[in-house]
Amino acid sequence: MGKKRTSPAIVVAALALVAALAGTALAGGDATTSAISKKKVKKIARKQAVKQINALAPELSVANADTVGGRPASAFATRASEPYRRVGTPGQPQFQNGWGNQSPATGAAFYKDSQGVVHLKGIVTGGAAGDDVFTLPTGYRPAAGLLLPVAVDGAVAGNVEIDSDGTLEPLSSDPTPIISFDGITFRAGS
DSSP: OOOOOOOHHHHHHHHHHHHHHHHHHHHOTTOOHHHHHHHHHHHHHHHHHHHHHHHHOTTOOGGGTTEETTEEGGGGOSSOOOOOEETTSTTSOOOOTTOEESOGGGOOEEEEOTTSEEEEEOEEESSOTTSOOOBOOTTSSOSSOEEEEEEETTEEEEEEEEOTTOBEEEEESSSSOOEEOTTOEEEOOO
């Protein structure tokens, strides 16, 4: 009997097996299916993100991230924040109805920041609950009256009513309270 010949299908299968094993050996240990997929997914995601940004905001780029419409961010600030204006000093609002600073170090003061927000601070004493402490000048007043919580005698137990005419009226069950304006902020309306 004669020798049997190897079928062409076996030869092709053996070559495919050798090629597959050689490819894995050349690729190394990092060439896992999940690593290839993650890299490819990230690349596709980046491309899609760039497409979306270009479609939705064509002027947006890292190169002009410090500008808006070609203008620097400083062009949008209404003005720089001013220093605190101390109540009771010359040229500033004066205390009313017996009110005054608890101490010079904790004196009542206010300022308006570059976004038009008024900030109050300070501890006042000497007046009676329900009597105006001082009046904020035009440009530092709310558009409508506000009722805001304040610390009274060291605890949050009262409110201050800030009217659109700029008057600050403390409301408390203590007839002669010590009021802290620290942390009170509101947007100026007039």
